Amino acid sequence: MTWVTWRQHRLEGLWALLLATLLGGLTAYVAYQISLASASCAAPRGQAYCLPGDAWGQIAQGLLQFNLSQYGLVVLPALAGAFIGAPLVAREIENGTQHLAWTQGVTRLRWLLAELFLVIVPVVVAAAVVGYLEVIFLNVQGSAVNRWDVFDQQTPVVPAATLLALALGVAFGALIGRSVPAMAATLVTFVVLRVGIAELARANYVAPLRFKTTELSQVGSPRGNPTAWWLGNPDFYDSAGHLFRNGPGGGAQPSYAIQYFQPGARFWAFQTIESAILAGLALLVLGFAVYWVTKRVT
Amino acid sequence: MNAPVEATAVGKRFGQTWALRDCSMRVPAGKIAGLVGPNGAGKTTLLHLAAGLLTPSAGEIRVFGRSPMADLPLLLDRVGFVAQDTPLYSRFSVADMLHFARNMNRRWDRVAAEERIRRVGIPFEKRIGQLSGGQRSQVALALALGKHPELLLLDEPVARLDPLARREFMQRLTEAVAEEGSTVLLSSHVMGDLERVCDYLLIIAGGRVQVAGEIDTLLGSHHLLVGPRLKGEVRLNGAQVVKAEHTERQSSLWIRGAVPALGPGWREEKLPLEELVITYLSAPDAGTLPRPELQQAAS
Numbered sequence: 001m002t003w004v005t006w007r008q009h010r011l012e013g014l015w016a017l018l019l020a021t022l023l024g025g026l027t028a029y030v031a032y033q034i035s036l037a038s039a040s041c042a043a044p045r046g047q048a049y050c051l052p053g054d055a056w057g058q059i060a061q062g063l064l065q066f067n068l069s070q071y072g073l074v075v076l077p078a079l080a081g082a083f084i085g086a087p088l089v090a091r092e093i094e095n096g097t098q099h100l101a102w103t104q105g106v107t108r109l110r111w112l113l114a115e116l117f118l119v120i121v122p123v124v125v126a127a128a129v130v131g132y133l134e135v136i137f138l139n140v141q142g143s144a145v146n147r148w149d150v151f152d153q154q155t156p157v158v159p160a161a162t163l164l165a166l167a168l169g170v171a172f173g174a175l176i177g178r179s180v181p182a183m184a185a186t187l188v189t190f191v192v193l194r195v196g197i198a199e200l201a202r203a204n205y206v207a208p209l210r211f212k213t214t215e216l217s218q219v220g221s222p223r224g225n226p227t228a229w230w231l232g233n234p235d236f237y238d239s240a241g242h243l244f245r246n247g248p249g250g251g252a253q254p255s256y257a258i259q260y261f262q263p264g265a266r267f268w269a270f271q272t273i274e275s276a277i278l279a280g281l282a283l284l285v286l287g288f289a290v291y292w293v294t295k296r297v298t
Numbered sequence: 299m300n301a302p303v304e305a306t307a308v309g310k311r312f313g314q315t316w317a318l319r320d321c322s323m324r325v326p327a328g329k330i331a332g333l334v335g336p337n338g339a340g341k342t343t344l345l346h347l348a349a350g351l352l353t354p355s356a357g358e359i360r361v362f363g364r365s366p367m368a369d370l371p372l373l374l375d376r377v378g379f380v381a382q383d384t385p386l387y388s389r390f391s392v393a394d395m396l397h398f399a400r401n402m403n404r405r406w407d408r409v410a411a412e413e414r415i416r417r418v419g420i421p422f423e424k425r426i427g428q429l430s431g432g433q434r435s436q437v438a439l440a441l442a443l444g445k446h447p448e449l450l451l452l453d454e455p456v457a458r459l460d461p462l463a464r465r466e467f468m469q470r471l472t473e474a475v476a477e478e479g480s481t482v483l484l485s486s487h488v489m490g491d492l493e494r495v496c497d498y499l500l501i502i503a504g505g506r507v508q509v510a511g512e513i514d515t516l517l518g519s520h521h522l523l524v525g526p527r528l529k530g531e532v533r534l535n536g537a538q539v540v541k542a543e544h545t546e547r548q549s550s551l552w553i554r555g556a557v558p559a560l561g562p563g564w565r566e567e568k569l570p571l572e573e574l575v576i577t578y579l580s581a582p583d584a585g586t587l588p589r590p591e592l593q594q595a596a597s
Contacts, residue, residue, distance in 0.1 A: 001401060001402070002401075003397060003398075003401050004398050004401050004402060007390065007394055007397070007398070008387070095385055095387075095388070096381060096382070096383060096385035097385045097386070097387055099346075099349075099351060099379070099381035099382075099385055100381060100385045100386065100387075100438075100441075101402070102350075102351060103349050103350070103351065103374070103377070103378075103379035103381070104374065104399065104402035104403050104445075105374050105375050105402055105403035105404045105405060105406075105445065106374070106402050106403075107370055107371055107374065111402075298312075298346070298351065298352055
């Protein structure tokens with residue numbers, strides 16, 4: 001079975017390896033260049049990265065401007081789901097080869113589990129490695145960057161999201177039985193789920209903390225707490241405690257402001273919670289795919 | 299001994315449509331059985347039920363006395379299946395396909411499979427996608443035979459082949475079956491494919507088995523009588539009229555049973571197998587006739 005899976009998926013595997021290596025390599029390269037310069041200078045937050053002045057540093061500077069790893073780590077899991085997950089079963093059904101595969105000496109269930117295991121594990125491991133290189137990249141930058149801004153690009157969330165995308169792909173492929181519609185369904189569902197979780201659920205994994213200040217000049221900027229995730233806009237109150245208006249500006253003078261936030265110390269707990277949600281969903285979807293393939297596909 | 303394939307009132311429904319209904323049949327061991335019927339008659343469904351690819355909606359199907367769904371792991375090694383249009387991985391080379399079958403089967407005779415491919419002159423390094431239809435089906439046959447199946451199920455294996463490739467395929471199949479002694483159930487909607495190789499025939503139409511029996515017996519028990527135009531009801535001693543056709547001057551009777559004493563002007567003509575099949579397929583009521591061969595085989 002190992003050989004069969006390899007022979008069937010080696011092209012996708014090669015592409016995945018190529019893209020993961022490219023992305024991981026570039027991330028590692030830029031991280032390395034930043035680490036070279038970090039001893040000699042410390043760029044304050046919001047300013048240009050501190051990089052060596054030589055040509056190598058210039059290349060890193062150029063790469064940074066494209067935000068490759070930021071985009072890549074969000075887009076590639078979705079692509080893995082569409083291009084590796086969706087055709088896994090759908091292509092067999094499209095070509096009628098499931099009737100060949102399922103009448104050899106191996107049951108459908110064993111065939112599917114072998115394919116799933118041998119395809120999913122390497123891709124998820126690759127995603128974990130690239131996501132971890134991003135973590136190193138952020139570590140090297142130290143306080144110059146807020147981790148919450150790139151929440152979706154770090155391990156363990158990246159491999160968990162990749163697992164979900166692959167699971168959705170396999171399930172839609174089995175359900176629809178045609179690769180291209182399954183790819184479209186995978187992409188749409190994956191994007192909706194990820195955006196939905198990020199926008200609606202993430203801020204509430206743990207009740208946010210309250211920040212109250214009378215120094216209104218601080219409001220609307222990182223206010224000396226650069227590792228926090230500030231939620232929404234601050235609420236301004238007058239001296240009597242009435243909600244004044246939402247956001248700064250206007251004529252009358254507010255006396256204090258309240259804003260909610262998640263402290264930086266919670267970052268890894270949040271990563272773990274979101275990864276668990278994504279991976280849990282992925283396992284449910286995979287369970288459905290196994291049921292559908294073994295019981296319903298003809 | 300359990301029959302290689304035995305169906306009892308088996309039915310399969312897809313949504314609201316019955317693809318196969320109340321189908322009872324039995325393939326005797328060691329025979330090459332032809333499953334013939336028009337497109338959409340339920341041939342593929344019946345083969346898929348026997349191969350364990352489908353679960354029956356009604357009735358029961360048994361392969362070597364076992365349920366193809368519940369006992370599939372026990373049957374997979376014993377049953378070879380070639381699906382319609384002989385699906386193979388088109389990006390694989392012939393050698394890859396052989397490697398595939400070796401990986402996917404516990405029971406696998408590599409030497410025999412490679413020898414079969416070599417004998418029909420297909421280069422191992424060629425991609426499946428580059429093979430002709432005839433070569434493709436030869437590869438599919440070699441793969442199915444590689445596990446020395448006791449039962450070989452073939453779904454319209456020659457439907458898309460030209461006459462020469464058909465003949466070649468059927469020839470290889472007959473040779474292989476003679477070597478292996480396997481039972482074969484082979485479907486086709488073209489009678490000519492089956493006539494040369496099959497010794498047992500199942501005629502299926504509208505999801506039901508119309509006739510089942512040894513081809514020689516079928517031919518021996520059916521006759522075509524041609525004579526002057528008959529008027530009124532036809533009555534024959536001990537024989538049944540399967541179908542009657544009348545032109546202005548002549549009547550043709552397809553009968554089953556002993557040939558009665560013929561009146562003046564009447565003659566018996568040999569009924570070709572294809573004609574027999576068409577007769578049954580075009581006379582839907584014929585299916586309600588008793589099926590002596592089936593009962594005999596089942597006892």
